[in-house]
Amino acid sequence: DADVTQTPRNRITKTGKRIMLECSQTKGHDRMYWYRQDPGLGLRLIYYSFDVKDINKGEISDGYSVSRQAQAKFSLSLESAIPNQTALYFCATSDFGRGLAGTDTQYFGPGTRLTVL
């Protein structure tokens, strides 16, 4: 089974609809992230959480919100979807405290392809 899972894998929705993307991990990591990937723009950080009680905005948080329901679950919501939010969304986890100190290796999920019409 995959360590980092994302649901749904694909979603087509209409402008103005509320959308929730879910991420679950079995790696036991404290840190979780939501990224957006667009062609030519790389990975842009939307929100990140270093533990259950810690939520931080990334570089492109406008129009998005998150919820860290448990150590293993981190959800991303688009309150009112718009076409320019059409993108590939990735969840990732990391655990700064394990392995070689300070590496904080990121483990990515398979991605959710979101299309807003």
Added chain:
Amino acid sequence: QQQVKQSPQSLIVQKGGISIINCAYENTAFDYFPWYQQFPGKGPALLIAIRPDVSEKKEGRFTISFNKSAKQSSLHIMDSQPGDSATYFCAAKRGYQKVTFGTGTKLQVIP
């Protein structure tokens, strides 16, 4: 402010050739420099990483070189193969802070 600048945006290399991707870092306090590889339809995964006290690290056909004074790093893929076709991201991190990614380089290795 883009703290990790990556070039080129795309790259086409013939099979057997050398692929070179460059990265420049704005923040001198970065202390860890990973490179990630992303195949189509997949999430990125750690490929190789280096710390600033090391000038070069090699893993198989993949080599990172790091120039601390120039704040630059390069990924070299020797004897490039079609299976190396992917998007490559350089990244950097400082202490307990989050990782910052570059904009990615799409590599295509043609037969």
